[in-house]
Amino acid sequence: MADVKFYSGENVPLEMHKVRIVQKLNLQPIERRLEAINEAGQNTFLLRNQDVFMDMLTDSGVNAMSDRQQAAMLVADDSYAGSETFTRLENKIEEIFGTKYFLPAHQGRACENIISQVYVKEGSVVPMNYHFTTTQAHISLNGGRVEEVYLDEALEITSDNLFKGNMDIAKLRDVIEKNGAENIPFVRIETGTNLIGGQPHSLENMHEVRKVCDEYGIMLVLDAS
Numbered sequence: 001m002a003d004v005k006f007y008s009g010e011n012v013p014l015e016m017h018k019v020r021i022v023q024k025l026n027l028q029p030i031e032r033r034l035e036a037i038n039e040a041g042q043n044t045f046l047l048r049n050q051d052v053f054m055d056m057l058t059d060s061g062v063n064a065m066s067d068r069q070q071a072a073m074l075v076a077d078d079s080y081a082g083s084e085t086f087t088r089l090e091n092k093i094e095e096i097f098g099t100k101y102f103l104p105a106h107q108g109r110a111c112e113n114i115i116s117q118v119y120v121k122e123g124s125v126v127p128m129n130y131h132f133t134t135t136q137a138h139i140s141l142n143g144g145r146v147e148e149v150y151l152d153e154a155l156e157i158t159s160d161n162l163f164k165g166n167m168d169i170a171k172l173r174d175v176i177e178k179n180g181a182e183n184i185p186f187v188r189i190e191t192g193t194n195l196i197g198g199q200p201h202s203l204e205n206m207h208e209v210r211k212v213c214d215e216y217g218i219m220l221v222l223d224a225s
């Protein structure tokens with residue numbers, strides 16, 4: 001996004017790319033769409049795509065790729081072992097995050113599955129600012145449960161608090177004290193709390209959460225998707 005000054009002096013935010021791929025859409029009559037959503041039991045996951053005109057179920061893996069992303073796929077070195085592409089990724093991650101080891105995964109839910117299988121046990125409690133559907137599913141599948149520690153203001157639609165995704169630090173401490181740090185495999189903070197309107201947390205709040213985690217020796221997991 002670029003801030004471009006118009007001849008009139010006005011600053012206009014402009015998307016500096018053009019979209020060149022066109023996918024045909026189907027627009028069913030309203031009667032058919034109503035029938036389809038009823039047949040699906042109001043469950044958008046059970047709809048057939050041909051009955052959907054504007055798909056807002058998720059942006060996960062369904063948005064357009066840039067020309068550079070597509071080109072990178074063609075020049076990627078996908079050799080079975082020792083791939084140059086992997087080495088480039090490894091170097092970049094070390095440069096940005098300073099971490100030597102990392103585990104690439106194809107999707108968020110795969111990461112959740114790995115983290116939950118490794119760390120969550122029967123009776124585990126995972127505090128978080130707000131749950132995400134697949135995250136909660138993986139935690140419960142492994143015998144754990146989620147405790148949400150969001151601000152009271154988080155669900156207030158008219159609040160103009162910029163960081164309604166913040167964790168309530170007092171509630172977080174309370175959950176840790178009540179359940180015992182040994183039963184908390186990790187604290188999870190979601191940057192854009194999807195299920196409560198995409199509200200963000202502040203960096204300051206993340207630092208505070210980190211401090212509490214360090215105090216109790218608990219791992220902090222950032223879901224930055």
Ligand SMILES: Cc1ncc(COP(=O)(O)O)c(C=O)c1O
Nearest residue numbers: 060107108109132190194223225
């Ligand atoms: C906060 C959050 N966590 C996890 C996921 C799961 O990611 P994926 O759809 O890549 O499996 C999503 C997907 O939208 C998400 O928004």
